[in-house]
Amino acid sequence: MPLDTPVDATDTVAPVADLHTVLQALADPVRLEMVRRLAAGGDGPVRCSALYDGVSKSTASHHFKTLREAGITRRSYVDGVVHHTLRRDELEEALPGVVTSIVTALD
C-alpha cells in the first residue's frame, strides 16, 4: 500500500545508519517496544499491528519509517499485509553487540 512500494515483495533496504542515528531511533519508548516485540518474534517477519499499542496508526507508521531509515528493520509483504523484520545480521556486522545487548536487556 505505500506510495513508494516496490513491485516485489520486499523493500530495498538502506544501509545500517551510524551509531548516533541508531541510538536515537532506539531511544524512543514506542520504538524500543517495537524492537522488543520483533526480537520476541524469533527474528521472523511480524505484522505491523502486532508491534504497537496505545498510539494511533499514523504515529506507528511514523515510527516504522524511523526504524527502517535507521537500518534497524526491513519491510516486506506477506499475505498482502505489511510485516517488519529485525535486521539482526546487518546490525551485528555494522554495530557489533549494540542491538543484541539492548534486546537482551529488554527481557
Place this chain on the structure above:
Amino acid sequence: MPLDTPVDATDTVAPVADLHTVLQALADPVRLEMVRRLAAGGDGPVRCSALYDGVSKSTASHHFKTLREAGITRRSYVDGVVHHTLRRDELEEALPGVVTSIVTALD
C-alpha cells in the same frame, strides 16, 4: 563548587537508570562524545574541560548532569577540579554489554 556538593571527595551515586533513560542519555551527540572521551581515558577520572568542545560551559554542565542522573558517570573532585568517571562496572552489571558495545563502536 556545586551547591549540592558533598563534603567528601566523591558524589553519592545514583543507581544506574533503566534502559530507556540510558539510551536517551547516549542518544545525544555531545554526550556520546563525552562518553567516548571518558572511555578513551582508560576508565580513570577525566577533568570536565577535557570532555567537550563547541558548546558553552552551561550546556556542558547540563549534559554532565544528564549523564550522572542516568547513572552513566560519577563525579569526583581531584586537585580541586571536577572530574568525571565512566561507571563501567555498575553499567555492565545493570545492562550487560550495552555501554561496552556502544563505546567499542565509537572507535
Place this chain on the structure above:
DNA sequence: ATGCTTGTTCGATGCTCATCAAACTTATCA
C-alpha cells in the same frame, strides 16, 4: 461496484530539550 481493512502521507499542535547568556558559588592565586 461498494464497502471494509491496512498502512502511508500531510498538516497542525504541543511538548521536550539542547542551547546560550547571565548571575552565583566556591576555590585558588596574587
Place this chain on the structure above:
DNA sequence: TGATAAGTTTGATGAGCATCGAACAAGCAT
C-alpha cells in the same frame, strides 16, 4: 583583599519531534 577561574543554576529561546485526525492508496471481501 581582590581578582580570576571552574562549574552550576536559572530563565529564555528555538528547534526538533511525537502525536493526532483526516485524506489518500491499495488490496480484499461481499
